[in-house]
Amino acid sequence: MSPGGSGTRAGALSGHATGDGTGLDARLVLDRGAFRLDVSLTAAPGEVLALLGPNGAGKTTALRALAGLTPLTGGHLRLDGVPLEEPARRLRVPAEHRPCGVIFQDYLLFPHLSALDNVAFGPRCHGTGKAQARALAAELLDRMGLAEHAHARPRRLSGGQAQRVALARALATAPRLLLLDEPLAALDAGTRLDVRAELRRHLAAFEAVAVLVTHDPLDAMVLADRLVVVEQGAIVQQGTPAEIAHRPRTDYVARLVGLNLYRGRAEGDVVTLGPELALTTAEKLSGPAFVAFPPAAVTLHARRPQDRAHNAWRTRVTGLESRGDRIRVALAGAGGELPLAADLTAVAVAELALHQGAEVWAAVEADRTHAYPA
Structure with missing residues (x-):
């Protein structure tokens, strides 16, 4: 793996098939001291998969793997049916020989090269002649709307332009x-x-597999076809953005999509959360x-x-935080239960004279809740 990958043709936005074209099939097992990563990932060609998770969850480790x-x-990694890594068989294709393109968080563009030569770098490393590599780079930069910046060095580019150059460089091979990666x-x-x-738009035109690591739920929801938390x-949890947003299954996922989430036992339209805590819901379970x-x-x-x-x-009240034209009020029950x-609007906060430690009644109508099997 270079900043681009392997292959040299100009149809980079669609990718070129090797193997059987079945996409990604991986079980990534890594032991690093007390931490163990064990995740299975599959994705079809043309699919964008997003890995989400809190810091230290293992998503960047998975991307590096x-x-x-x-x-x-342990585990295995196959791409289009071709084994790239199988520890049990002591099989491991080196990074530089994998058909992978990587966009790093800080892009890692070569500061001494123009945008054109940054994009041409991958094909040149894999044996493409200088003229052909630069022609491919020029075509990709034109598709990215950067033709007029082809001869600019990274320091002369805006953040958005640098990101597009990094994408073109990754696709060039x-x-x-x-x-x-973020x-x-x-x-x-x-x-x-x-x-x-x-x-x-560019990912939608990419016909091979794309895997995105991000901590931003909006990036994941907009860019990915499927989320893996x-x-x-x-x-x-994994599923489409709509499935994840509609039915979160952990506190982290609930916070990610901006929901209050509780787990209990349902009988009809009442879900019991604790000895003296119950919610009436819209659904019967x-x-x-x-x-x-x-x-x-x-x-x-x-x-x-x-x-x-x-x-x-x-x-x-355990905390107050301004969020645009609303104020997010954090609350907990008297014994710390039911966070x-x-x-609320600023007017409502002022009328209730809310401050940390203030005691208030919280209410939610049954038809504003959503209950589903745990």
Whole structure:
């Protein structure tokens, strides 16, 4: 693996098939001291897979394993049916010989080379003549809308332009596996919006497998076809962005998609969360269940609401955080149980005189909740 990968033809945006074209089939097992990564990943050609997880979850380790930068201690890695790594057979294809392209978080463009020569670098490393490599690079830069910046060095490029050069360099060698490590993290908020949309367009045209590592849920939701959530070295949930957002299964995933999430036992439309804690829900279930609802569904009151349609319980404010035109209020029950987030206007916060330690009643209507099997 170089900054691009292997192969040299000009149709880089679609990738060129090697093997049987079945895509990615991997079980990545790595032991690093007390930490163990054990995740299975599959992806079809044309699919964008996003790895999400908190710091230390193992998502970057997984990406490095796919690239061949960190050896597996177990499992296997096959791309288009071709084995790239099988520790049990002592088989390991070196990183530089894998058909992978990588976009690093800080892009790692060569500062002494122009954008054109940065993109041409991969094909040149794999034996393509200088003129042909530069012609391919010029074609890719033109597709990226960077033709007029072909002779600029990285220091003369904006963050968004540098990101597109890095993408062109990764695609220049027609990789069968494109790996993106936090590809938008180095961009400011304004640039990120435009570049995210542009990157989505280019990934949609990429016919091989793409794997994206990100901590940003919006990047994952916009760029990926399927999400894989990793915590403590293991997969805790996977599915389409809509499935993950609609039915989170861990506290981390719930926070990621902006929901309050609880687990309990359902009987009809009541989910019991603890000895004296229960929520009435819109759905009727039986057995272990999750209940989720957005912070915007929570209302706060100085006194217990009289409306029986509300779930209501006494809480204490544990924190306040400004979020645009709303204030996120963190709450917990008297004994620390049922942690809760509520989004209020500044006017509502002022009227209730909220401050850390203040006691209020929290309420949520049953029809604003969503219950589903655990």
